[in-house]
Amino acid sequence: MKNTLPDATPVPSRNSGERAVVGNMATMPERLHCLNRALGAILPQLDQLNLYLNNFPRTFNLYEHYPELEAYSHVIQITSSRDIGDRRDHARFTDALEYGHGHYYVCVDDDIVYPADYIERLAGRSETYHDKVALCVHGYGLWENLQDFTRDRARASRYFHFEHELASDALVDVAGIGTLFCPAELIEEDFSSPPYGFSDLVVAKYLFTRSIPVVAIRRQKSWLNGIPNKSTLYDEARSENNDAKLYARELAGVMNNSSREYCTTLLDLNQAPEEMVRSDTALCLPDDIDRHEIYICISGANCGTTIKAVCIALRKALVNLLSRRVNICFLDDGSHDEIERQIATHAFTHLSRYRISTFRNDVSQGPACSRATLVNEARKKTGRKLFCMLDLDRTVTPVLGRLLHAIVMQGYHQALYSTTGQAPDTIIWWEESSTLMDIKTLRNARNRRGSRSHEGFLDALLDTLPGYCRKELRYKLAAAPSPFHRQQRKLRQVLRGLLGKSRK
Numbered sequence: 410m411k412n413t414l415p416d417a418t419p420v421p422s423r424n425s426g427e428r429a430v431v432g433n434m435a436t437m438p439e440r441l442h443c444l445n446r447a448l449g450a451i452l453p454q455l456d457q458l459n460l461y462l463n464n465f466p467r468t469f470n471l472y473e474h475y476p477e478l479e480a481y482s483h484v485i486q487i488t489s490s491r492d493i494g495d496r497r498d499h500a501r502f503t504d505a506l507e508y509g510h511g512h513y514y515v516c517v518d519d520d521i522v523y524p525a526d527y528i529e530r531l532a533g534r535s536e537t538y539h540d541k542v543a544l545c546v547h548g549y550g551l552w553e554n555l556q557d558f559t560r561d562r563a564r565a566s567r568y569f570h571f572e573h574e575l576a577s578d579a580l581v582d583v584a585g586i587g588t589l590f591c592p593a594e595l596i597e598e599d600f601s602s603p604p605y606g607f608s609d610l611v612v613a614k615y616l617f618t619r620s621i622p623v624v625a626i627r628r629q630k631s632w633l634n635g636i637p638n639k640s641t642l643y644d645e646a647r648s649e650n651n652d653a654k655l656y657a658r659e660l661a662g663v664m665n666n667s668s669r670e671y672c673t674t675l676l677d678l679n680q681a682p683e684e685m686v687r688s689d690t691a692l693c694l695p696d697d698i699d700r701h702e703i704y705i706c707i708s709g710a711n712c713g714t715t716i717k718a719v720c721i722a723l724r725k726a727l728v729n730l731l732s733r734r735v736n737i738c739f740l741d742d743g744s745h746d747e748i749e750r751q752i753a754t755h756a757f758t759h760l761s762r763y764r765i766s767t768f769r770n771d772v773s774q775g776p777a778c779s780r781a782t783l784v785n786e787a788r789k790k791t792g793r794k795l796f797c798m799l800d801l802d803r804t805v806t807p808v809l810g811r812l813l814h815a816i817v818m819q820g821y822h823q824a825l826y827s828t829t830g831q832a833p834d835t836i837i838w839w840e841e842s843s844t845l846m847d848i849k850t851l852r853n854a855r856n857r858r859g860s861r862s863h864e865g866f867l868d869a870l871l872d873t874l875p876g877y878c879r880k881e882l883r884y885k886l887a888a889a890p891s892p893f894h895r896q897q898r899k900l901r902q903v904l905r906g907l908l909g910k911s912r913k
Contacts, residue, residue, distance in 0.1 A: 428513050428592070430454065430455050430532070431456065431515065432457065433458070433459045433501040434516075434518070435496075435497070435498055435501050436462060436463065437463045437465070438465055444475075447520060448475075449477075450527075451517050451527070452481045454525070455484060457486065458481075458484055459501075460486065461501065461503060462490065464490055471487065497605040498608045499605050502516075502601075503599055503601070505598065506596075506597070506598075506599055508596075509593050509594045512592075513593060514591055514592070514595075514596050515589070516589040520638050521634070522634045522635075523633060531544055534624075535590065538690070541592075542591070542624050543589060543616055543624070544591060544623075544624055544625075544626055545626070546588035546625065547570060547587065547625070548569050548579075548583060549568040549569060549581055550581050550582045551582045551660060551661035551664055552564075555657060555658050559654075565761070566760055567762055569581065571588055571633040571635070572631055572635060574628065574629055575728065576627065576689075576725045577807055577811075579728045580623065580624060580691045580729075581623050582664060583610060583623070584613065595616075595621055606653065614663070617660075627689045688811065689729070701734060702736060702792050702795070703735045703813060704736045704738060704795070704796050705736070705737045705738070705797045705799065706738045706780060706784065706787070706797065706799070707737070708739070708740040708741075708779035708780055709776075709800050710743055713748040715803075715804070716748055716751045717751070719755075719802075721755075721759055722804035723737070723759075723804075723805055724759045726805045726807050727809070727810040729810055730811070735763040736787070737765050737766075738765075738768065739768070740769065740770065741767070742770050742779045743770045743772045766786075768786065795813065796838055798836040
């Protein structure tokens with residue numbers, strides 16, 4: 410069963426046409442079987458294509474091999490490795506220094522079929538970010554204690570393949586060069602020096618040292634499609650001993666997630682709270698804002714069949730919310746189906762970008778007491794906390810991360826957000842008191858109220874908040890609208906009320 414949070418509204422594509430689009434592709438004889446398909450898809454969208462032929466025989470003529478491409482001969486500029494040397498994938502940056510303001514610099518692969526709206530969509534997204542970021546479709550983040558960037562389990566929650574769906578724009582560390590799109594003035598190096606073969610990592614380091622954010626854009630599944638090949642640079646990187654793995658380990662150590670600190674300013678789009686919640690842009694919380702910690706607390710019992718779906722949905726919901734202060738806490742409330750192992754497996758696979766902790770009640774204590782247990786565990790650590798309570802048998806929608814971001818950035822210090830109805834499943838509030846919740850009282854409330862343990866938890870929660878805001882929040886809960894996921898207008902009303910009446 411899904412929760413009552415709405416999906417994002419799509420942001421339309423746009424392209425002002427003020428910049429010329431320059432494409433750059435490197436290929437080799439082994440890729441001739443797919444070159445025509447790749448070129449046929451991308452050429453109609455480009456003002457110019459720099460095509461670098463690596464290790465082709467001197468007698469090779471592109472237009473003799475593919476006569477249909479001669480119609481684009483005025484667009485294609487061919488350079489041979491005989492003239493510049495075999496730079497492999499780095500050849501795509503040979504002419505980078507010739508362009509600047511007035512151009513978009515685009516790198517494309519010879520084994521990807523690009524959609525007809527590829528350039529239009531990316532140019533529109535670049536304008537959304539004020540042409541201050543590098544965009545990609547294929548991208549991934551690096552992680553602490555990285556050993557093998559192609560095989561480590563931590564990779565699963567940070568890797569966004571170009572053929573897979575991405576619900577919202579997401580900040581990444583490394584752009585897949587075959588999908589790199591950025592204003593040409595951001596590229597001030599031609600990367601002509603070896604080593605070659607892993608330009609994605611080399612360019613990632615360049616962008617990091619210049620504080621340029623890298624954003625993987627939102628898209629549907631199979632928007633881009635790969636063409637099968639016997640050998641790729643990725644296959645080469647997966648081999649046991651290669652320079653790419655060593656370079657990735659060193660780069661991960663340098664970054665250590667600190668690359669996010671500069672993104673807050675560059676990604677500030679001056680969005681109103683309602684726009685922030687409905688947007689699909691990448692978001693970044695500054696590490697020092699209110700010294701906050703976000704705790705997403707998930708509890709339930711006998712939910713073994715839903716654990717994987719819950720973790721995957723939560724990963725999608727948080728994909729565009731990046732902060733080192735996000736904690737995800739799971740509590741198994743006395744299950745009989747041994748879900749503790751499943752929680753560990755799926756949580757650490759799909760949510761490893763965040764701090765994960767797991768707890769277990771030997772005997773079921775009920776939803777209210779389980780939530781209180783997680784709250785009390787979190788309160789053992791210092792700092793202000795934003796709590797989000799979820800159920801282990803319900804999946805969330807992508808808006809959750811954006812809602813948390815809006816609450817943090819807008820300072821709803823006494824705001825309490827709660828869905829209502831027969832199956833309430835989401836509660837979000839700022840913790841303002843060091844008072845621990847009385848689990849015994851919650852247990853008694855559960856016994857008195859029967860299925861109304863949700864309201865019992867909210868009553869105990871309100872008792873921990875400052876006295877001056879209890880009356881107003883009690884009224885808010887009593888008069889809360891019916892689940893408003895069906896009507897976004899009600900969501901805007903609730904957020905506007907929180908902003909106007911519940912600000913500290």
